Amino acid sequence: MSRHIVLDLVERIGTLAAGDQVEVPISAGDADVVARWCERAGHQLVSIEGDRAVVRRGPLPGEATVRAAVPADRWPGTRLWIYTNFDCNLACDYCCARSSPQAPRRELGSDRIRRLVAEGARHGVTEVFLTGGEPFLLLDLDEIVRRCVEWVPTTVLTNGMLFKGRRLRMLRNMPRAGFALQISLDSASAALHDLHRGDGSWRRALAGIRTALEEGFRVRVAATVAGGEAGAEEVAAFHELLDGLGIDRSDQLIRPIAQRGFADDGVMLTVESLIPEVTVTADGVYWHPVAANHDDQLVTRELFPLDQAIDEVRRRFVQYRREADTAARRFTCA
Ligand code: SF4
DSSP states (O other): OOOHHHHHHHHHTTSSSSTTTTEEOOTOOOHHHHHHHHHHTTTTEEEEEEEEEEEOOOOOHHHHHHHHOOHHHOOOTSSEEEEEEEEEEEOOOTTOOOOOTTTTOOOOOOHHHHHHHHHHHHHOOOEEEEEOGGGGGGHHHHHHHHHHTTTTTTEEEESSOOOHHHHHHHTTTOOOTEEEEEEEEHHHHHHHHHHHOTTHHHHHHHHHHHHHHHOOOOOEEEEOOOOOGGGHHHHHHHHHHHHHTTTOOGEEEEOBSSSSSTTTBBBBOOOTTSOOEEETTTTEEEEEEGGTTTTGGGGEEEEEEEEHHHHHHHHHHHHHHHEEEEEEEOOOOO
């Protein structure tokens, strides 16, 4: 009888993600065996009542070591990225999402976004990023933002160029608490920004930053630059411009171009080299937002239940890190 219950436990626990629990039917006399097996295998015996035992799966082997090496706010599944849509008013030559005015919208929609954020928040998501494409092309973005902020702090990534008329009214409807705008501005003067994003885009992005600040929003500014374009003088001028606007240094970001999407140059990013940031599009769940259009970083086509996709990302991340660790320890040339 004991052999039967142990096999049953191994089989059932093997299908669970860390932290999930399962109810296992037991027979008289199995209670001690179940308790000893849980202790040895690193799982938690939640309860034994009558002919049922409830067991929670413990952490993946090695998870604690991997976790200790990753900042808490970067642990996979704490940040959730959502591609609201893929069309954009711009067609930047390095766009990792291959967005443009001609790109199909591929919209997730307010209801699915609300469900994703609610499920994510119940499973450890502490921050949501809405991106695209250009989210401000959607005329219900204010409703989407309000629904997200009900659960977790939310940031919308935007090129900042559409704050006019109806979309300005939509911006004004958005909450100030628990919400930020991340506006793209690649340089302190127009030349570099417009080179990649189109004539006149720098001037309009800067106007968008000023509008958002005047409306009382927290504004982060993010520059995307190739290695050779971000010399010390350019970086200093960028910070000086944003300091002058009253934007906190922690909200001034400079990041490299990723060799993804339209970019034929830039930093190569693979599932093994990235800390994953779970990313959902209308087409599936992906490993990281820089590769939300690339099948090599597709995790699953099933958007729901989201907790299963998050657990799968965590499981693979721990596995990659442990494999890299093992390889590094074994590979000595002398
Ligand atoms: S980089 Fe941003 S602004 Fe440029 S095309 Fe892509 S989504 Fe649009």
